[in-house]
């Protein structure tokens with residue numbers, strides 16, 4: 083497997099950190115975009131390139147991509163992992179929380195893809211992996227806040243746009259749609275899948291590792307890894 087230069091948003095903790103560890107173990111070079119780049123150094127030392135990236139600050143998408151190209155060379159892989167969950171439904175939450183989720187979960191990946199696209203296409207083997215959710219595949223009721231569900235559906239749509247817009251240049255995109263993952267995000271979430279039934283972050287990182295091994299001829303638009311038994315998912 084030819085090593086990659088992988089950008090991981092929100093890679094200092096949670097699922098992102100598991101993905102970074104797995105990428106390093108597989109011999110890839112990694113840049114993490116994080117609100118606190120110093121947290122990346124605390125976790126990974128100097129093995130990982132760190133740059134400022136905040137999903138609510140539009141310019142930070144361009145500046146992170148530029149920093150990677152300057153310091154490491156053109157990236158061939160972008161993993162949109164950073165995401166937030168806010169309790170927004172018809173009966174709870176407000177515009178501010180809804181807007182924040184759109185910013186971080188949808189607009190930030192859009193901006194990162196837009197900024198990285200020339201590099202990803204030029205590599206001839208570019209990859210975009212978007213960490214969506216089973217909540218990006220269906221609405222299962224009030225236990226999953228509607229605002230979050232909307233943003234994850236949009237992230238799946240964004241993934242399909244990537245596939246179409248970079249196909250001839252070897253760019254492939256995948257939306258990974260996991261059920262509950264055992265991270266801080268859902269530690270206190272009422273009605274979440276019981277802890278012993280949640281996906282370990284390393285299991286999702288394993289899916290990423292598989293995707294990064296595949297040739298252009300194996301396009302994988304979506305991978306659902308459900309923790310629940312549901313029809314069709």
Ligand SMILES: NC(=O)c1ccc[n+]([C@@H]2O[C@H](COP(=O)([O-])OP(=O)(O)OC[C@H]3O[C@@H](n4cnc5c(N)ncnc54)[C@H](OP(=O)(O)O)[C@@H]3O)[C@@H](O)[C@H]2O)c1
Nearest residue numbers: 092096097117136137163164165215261262263265266267
């Ligand atoms: N946990 C689940 O059950 C589950 C299930 C399916 C999908 N997912 C998705 O998996 C992804 C990773 O989530 P997780 O479970 O690892 O959650 P987490 O432990 O809460 O981590 C969230 C990550 O996103 C980063 N982040 C949050 N707001 C940001 C912002 N404004 N700008 C840049 N980075 C920001 C955080 O960085 P800081 O350290 O700066 O806060 C952190 O690295 C998310 O997209 C989430 O929606 C999670």
